[in-house]
Amino acid sequence: MAPRTSTSTADQARAAALEVLEAVRTRDAYANLLLPRLLRDRGLSGRDAAFTTELSYGTLRGLGTYDAIIAACVDRDLDAVDPVVLDALRIGAHQLLAMDVPPHAAVSTTVDLVRSVSNEGASRFANAILRRVGQGDLQEWIKRIAPNAQDDPEGFLSVSRSHPRWIVSAFWDSLQAHRGAQRAHQDIGELLDADNARPGVTLVTRPGLAQVGELTDLGALAARYSPYAAYLAGGDPGALAPVRDGRAGVQDEGSQLVATALALAPLEGRDEQWLDMCAGPGGKAALLAGLALERGASLLANEIAPHRAELVRRALRGYGDRVVGTADTHTAEVDENADADTDTDATDAVRTGSLQVIAADGIRAPWQPGSFDRVMLDAPCTGLGALRRRPESRWRRTPEDLERLTRVQRRLLSSALDSVRTGGLVAYVTCSPHLEETRDVVRQVVKARRDVERVDARPLLPGVPDLGGGPDVQLWPHLHGTDAMYLALLRRS
Numbered sequence: 466m467a468p469r470t471s472t473s474t475a476d477q478a479r480a481a482a483l484e485v486l487e488a489v490r491t492r493d494a495y496a497n498l499l500l501p502r503l504l505r506d507r508g509l510s511g512r513d514a515a516f517t518t519e520l521s522y523g524t525l526r527g528l529g530t531y532d533a534i535i536a537a538c539v540d541r542d543l544d545a546v547d548p549v550v551l552d553a554l555r556i557g558a559h560q561l562l563a564m565d566v567p568p569h570a571a572v573s574t575t576v577d578l579v580r581s582v583s584n585e586g587a588s589r590f591a592n593a594i595l596r597r598v599g600q601g602d603l604q605e606w607i608k609r610i611a612p613n614a615q616d617d618p619e620g621f622l623s624v625s626r627s628h629p630r631w632i633v634s635a636f637w638d639s640l641q642a643h644r645g646a647q648r649a650h651q652d653i654g655e656l657l658d659a660d661n662a663r664p665g666v667t668l669v670t671r672p673g674l675a676q677v678g679e680l681t682d683l684g685a686l687a688a689r690y691s692p693y694a695a696y697l698a699g700g701d702p703g704a705l706a707p708v709r710d711g712r713a714g715v716q717d718e719g720s721q722l723v724a725t726a727l728a729l730a731p732l733e734g735r736d737e738q739w740l741d742m743c744a745g746p747g748g749k750a751a752l753l754a755g756l757a758l759e760r761g762a763s764l765l766a767n768e769i770a771p772h773r774a775e776l777v778r779r780a781l782r783g784y785g786d787r788v789v790g791t792a793d794t795h796t797a798e799v800d801e802n803a804d805a806d807t808d809t810d811a812t813d814a815v816r817t818g819s820l821q822v823i824a825a826d827g828i829r830a831p832w833q834p835g836s837f838d839r840v841m842l843d844a845p846c847t848g849l850g851a852l853r854r855r856p857e858s859r860w861r862r863t864p865e866d867l868e869r870l871t872r873v874q875r876r877l878l879s880s881a882l883d884s885v886r887t888g889g890l891v892a893y894v895t896c897s898p899h900l901e902e903t904r905d906v907v908r909q910v911v912k913a914r915r916d917v918e919r920v921d922a923r924p925l926l927p928g929v930p931d932l933g934g935g936p937d938v939q940l941w942p943h944l945h946g947t948d949a950m951y952l953a954l955l956r957r958s
């Protein structure tokens with residue numbers, strides 16, 4: 466790679482975006498974690514911060530389409546292009562094809578950027594390529610480079626909507642399973658477009674600590690479906706007093722709906738002990754905590770990774786002394802072959818009606834079987850339902866991830882069912898619509914046991930349209946404005 470020189474001649478925002486792309490490519494960085502730090506360090510705020518964010522996120526989302534266009538303009542394989550120069554070309558292409566930046570500014574600033582991180586030859590190369598890119602608009606380019614939509618619909622969508630083909634295919638299958646072939650055919654483009662749009666910020670109130678009215682008084686808009694949600698049009702949510710105090714937070718409306726559904730589900734008999742089995746970083750736990758306390762129940766929030774268990778504690782901070790002292794770590798071993806450590810009965814500490822956080826492996830649970838009345842299993846998954854929030858993740862995930870994840874998901878679901886009493890409820894949730902980690906995991910686990918009944922989850926999301934044929938619920942960004950959350954509700958019989 467060409468040696469790096471000073472970036473003093475490049476404009477700050479573009480330089481920051483280039484740094485994000487490079488960190489994502491070389492260090493597996495997460496743009497949504499890195500960017501806020503970078504903006505702070507560089508003193509970029511207001512319009513500059515918004516511009517940097519759009520450059521970074523927009524380029525990462527559109528990368529598949531931009532690479533196909535750049536490839537058509539370069540007379541060598543893209544692998545042969547200096548990676549940092551290619552990143553800069555991608556940022557330039559995004560400005561030329563999807564942003565309101567005058568073409569001459571998009572080209573000249575990108576050329577300056579390349580010169581600042583590479584050399585004169587590379588900047589001349591960038592100039593030539595971007596001039597070619599600028600000869601067509603996005604639609605003209607797609608017509609020219611994408612496969613024919615009739616002959617190869619998945620290939621067309623993959624290039625035109627900038628998603629890997631295997632993800633297009635998985636989304637299409639899931640839409641078909643939940644909405645039928647005809648609707649799937651109509652919907653698939655809209656779903657992929659929704660992934661490419663900037664998501665809004667949704668706030669959540671912690672039940673018993675804040676009301677939606679408090680958020681609307683601060684300028685947010687009451688949400689469509691969740692009684693705890695409000696949409697924030699702009700600004701920093703962390704600057705709002707209820708968020709600062711831990712009485713409200715930021716949470717996708719779909720996450721709120723699936724957590725609320727578990728709390729709303731009718732239950733015969735005792736309703737005192739709730740478990741959030743995979744709780745980190747604590748969004749659903751914080752909502753469930755308020756709902757549990759409202760009816761005098763306790764919540765045990767469990768998370769395998771100790772640092773994420775710490776985030777759960779932070780998420781629960783608004784509940785103050787309702788969060789009881791916690792035995793720190795039980796079996797926080799990620800090693801799946803490690804011996805079970807069931808010496809401690811973690812339910813002991815929550816018998817009095819309170820909130821508790823522990824760090825333990827949900828598969829080798831440190832609580833007695835049949836202890837809980839309601840269990841939330843928000844399983845580790847591919848996250849394919851939240852691509853609009855994690856712009857790089859569509860390029861990082863692979864079909865191979867599914868095999869490892871579905872193995873863990875099946876084991877966690879079995880453990881969740883063992884953890885709930887007879888008649889108790891388990892919510893199996895993923896932020897992915899992929900059939901292998903949603904419908905198939907549930908089917909396989911239910912089939913292997915004789916003590917599970919499916920519960921129709923749809924009535925537990927009152928007022929939410931387009932929930933399909935049930936009994937499971939699949940939410941969709943293009944239909945509901947939420948992440949593509951999946952919910953299956955199971956009763957132990």
Ligand SMILES: C[S@@+](CC[C@H](N)C(=O)[O-])C[C@H]1O[C@@H](n2cnc3c(N)ncnc32)[C@H](O)[C@@H]1O
Nearest residue numbers: 743744745746747748749769826827843844845
């Ligand atoms: C999808 S996230 C949960 C999100 C969380 N419910 C929320 O709403 O903020 C899945 C979590 O499960 C944790 N996890 C993975 N394997 C686990 C296991 N065997 N036992 C407990 N937690 C696990 C991961 O560390 C991750 O924090």
